[in-house]
Amino acid sequence: QLQLQESGPGLVKPSETLSLTCTVSGGSISSSSYYWGWIRQPPGKGLEWIGSIYYSGSTYYNPSLKSRVTISVDTSKNQFSLKLSSVTAADTAVYYCAEQITMVRGVISNYFDYWGQGTLVTVSS
Amino acid sequence: DIQMTQSPSSLSASVGDRVTITCQASQDISNYLNWYQQKPGKAPKLLIYDASNLETGVPSRFSGSGSGTDFTFTISSLQPEDIATYYCQQYDNLGLTFGGGTKVEIK
Numbered sequence: 001q002l003q004l005q006e007s008g009p010g011l012v013k014p015s016e017t018l019s020l021t022c023t024v025s026g027g028s029i030s031s032s033s034y035y036w037g038w039i040r041q042p043p044g045k046g047l048e049w050i051g052s053i054y055y056s057g058s059t060y061y062n063p064s065l066k067s068r069v070t071i072s073v074d075t076s077k078n079q080f081s082l083k084l085s086s087v088t089a090a091d092t093a094v095y096y097c098a099e100q101i102t103m104v105r106g107v108i109s110n111y112f113d114y115w116g117q118g119t120l121v122t123v124s125s
Numbered sequence: 126d127i128q129m130t131q132s133p134s135s136l137s138a139s140v141g142d143r144v145t146i147t148c149q150a151s152q153d154i155s156n157y158l159n160w161y162q163q164k165p166g167k168a169p170k171l172l173i174y175d176a177s178n179l180e181t182g183v184p185s186r187f188s189g190s191g192s193g194t195d196f197t198f199t200i201s202s203l204q205p206e207d208i209a210t211y212y213c214q215q216y217d218n219l220g221l222t223f224g225g226g227t228k229v230e231i232k
Contacts, residue, residue, distance in 0.1 A: 037221075046224075052221075101174075111214065
């Protein structure tokens with residue numbers, strides 16, 4: 001059973017950089033079938049996709065966050081990471097990492113099937 | 126950007142009722158539409174992928190249909206454990222977008 005676990009500071013100061021890591025267990029992050037994504041959810045609000053990465057390092061980001069986001073992968077540690085720069089209170093949210101299926105039986109698809117439990121990051125001085 | 130309009134934003138129904146949620150895309154997305162269930166304090170759970178495919182292990186009372194711009198998610202007989210917020214999610218060449226969510230409560 002695949003498991004994902006987010007880790008990182010729960011409190012970040014305004015204008016600083018938010019950094020989170022997702023550790024994958026029960027499977028290899030280097031599988032050719034999957035991307036790995038970050039999604040966030042402000043308190044009481046809906047879900048927002050942040051960006052995704054392939055084990056090779058190929059990335060794509062939400063256009064609205066692209067200028068501030070960097071996602072990287074460390075296959076030796078079976079981890080991928082998120083950096084979000086110049087944070088404000090609007091970046092306060094629960095941040096989830098997830099396995100992203102992009103192909104099913106040779107047909108293009110795109111959904112998140114395994115999710116981490118989420119970690120709350122608060123931006124405040 | 127493709128915008129997803131999900132409705133209603135909330136609904137209240139009785140146990141055993143048929144519940145329907147819709148999601149409309151601002152342009153044709155073929156069948157690139159997924160549905161998730163999120164219970165309070167928990168991560169979302171995939172229920173339906175590619176508009177109508179039931180994820181393994183998900184009860185058959187959940188179903189999805191549609192293609193192009195109009196999609197429907199149905200719970201055929203609402204159960205107490207179905208109380209949750211439901212989200213649609215689309216994908217295109219720019220990325221992924223979630224609908225605003227529908228909170229389902231028991232009447």
